[in-house]
Amino acid sequence: MTGGLPVVLLHGWPVTDLHWRHLTPRLRDAGFEPLPITLPGLGSGDDGTGDFRKSALAARVRDRLAADGIAQCAVIGHDWGGTVAVHLAASAPEIVAALVVEEEILPGIDVAVPSPGREHYPDWHGAFNRAPGLAESLVPGREDDFYGAFLQQSAGPAGLDPAVLGAYVDAYRPTDVHVAGLAHYRTRADDLADIAALRADPIRTPVLAVGGRYAMGAAVAEGLRPVAADVRGVVLDDSGHYPAEQEPERTATVVIDFLRRHGDR
Template identity: 25%
Template sequence: MDNNLISEHVLVHGYRIACGSQGEGEPVVLLHGTPSSSLIWRKVAPRLVDAGYRIHLFDLLGFGLSERPCNPETDTSISAQVLILDKMLEHWQLDRFHLVAHDIGGGIAQRYGVFNPHRLRSLTMIDVVSYDSYPSPRTRQQMQQGLEALIKAPDAVHRAHFREWLLSAVHDKDAFAAGPLETYLDYISGPLGQASFFTHQARHYDPVHTLEIAARLPELGRLPVQLIWGAEDTWQVLDWAKRLHEAIPNSKLTVLNKCAHFAPEDQPEKIADLLLAFMQEV
């Protein structure tokens, strides 16, 4: 499955970043998570464009169609991705914008919002990491085998494990399997993708990046903040949504039924509707 949202590649700190922009109007920046890419916004972004917004998105460094750095010491953590976001905003010449984030994109968004609240028109976080909500017990147990062993696992074993893992992120498993599942798998499998996933993604599942700013989350209450969560999310369970909701004054929480962690896959129309209603209020 092609990612038609990606239309160009730019150099950021010497690394190639895949990105795209569409539409006219107020700017909206979409941040994806792991193990994902901007592909996850393919059914949400067109609705925003049709409603008169200009969407901007990119694949995080080490993810999707962006560069996978050869040097394993390259920092692709949540904090490092904030610096990539800064440069992308400069590339797009954006001053103030709506920010929408999913999964670890939410960790990036929390840090950005705490340190740059004047830049945000609104903030929407969808099934995001926070506090020490990650890595999940399952991922932590897997990583105890050591990254080197995981990197060298046979491709068939790796793909089978992650096919089952990705399917656990959606409510409608048949639709996901018939649609984008193999593309998600391709990004994190094969000679490049498998090693890159563990080096650039799993290796940096460190809650220090969200814990560092956890005490400052109430400051986000100065902004319009919306939380959207899948009722069936087993990766970031609903308790984390409630904790964020309580921490951020005046935040709005919507829980979607028939929806798991990959909410933009399960309920793209409802998410687009919620985004449009929220952004039009501010």
């Protein structure tokens, strides 16, 4: 570590830590120390634990921070990484000084995605990924069609860098990565129970909710308010599901401003 506040970065499905390629240098320039973490199933295979419950993954991140001697940090989570980040803040409020959730609606939180996002963000992948054996039998050999379709649709009109999109598809092409990614969707009953518990005891950590107008938009902030006491939201006008990639300068500006105000307690 260089001495700046560590910022844990947890990306989601189906991307890799390339998602943070624009944000990490800007965080360093602002005096923070980015710490990207790839969770099993999110661009990598199962590492042997077999537990994809989001609260369990948060506990693993907490253990890693303790092993690294990190007493305080900020956390930025995208997609499934956002759910893990919320659980980390709930279980370790003394460690997580500030939380940024990018493009995630927590399991069991019933909020409507506003227009134009609802016309762009896919609604087919969750049920497909949860169906036992279906994606295992249909996707192998068709990864470009499956992952490519989700990435292109969820990105909205701005799209993604074609080379990066290809790298994302390639990262999930191996069978073990594909299967581990599906496992994130198959812990739904446990994830619902864990989020229900957070409703009864909302987190106090300051939260910045970042949505893309062509994806979840303002629903990110709306969906966090039942489980967090201090939520402010921002919608990136030209982004889909990937604001940190699609509007990197604007995203970095709002995130860094938030971390400077709330990242040191």
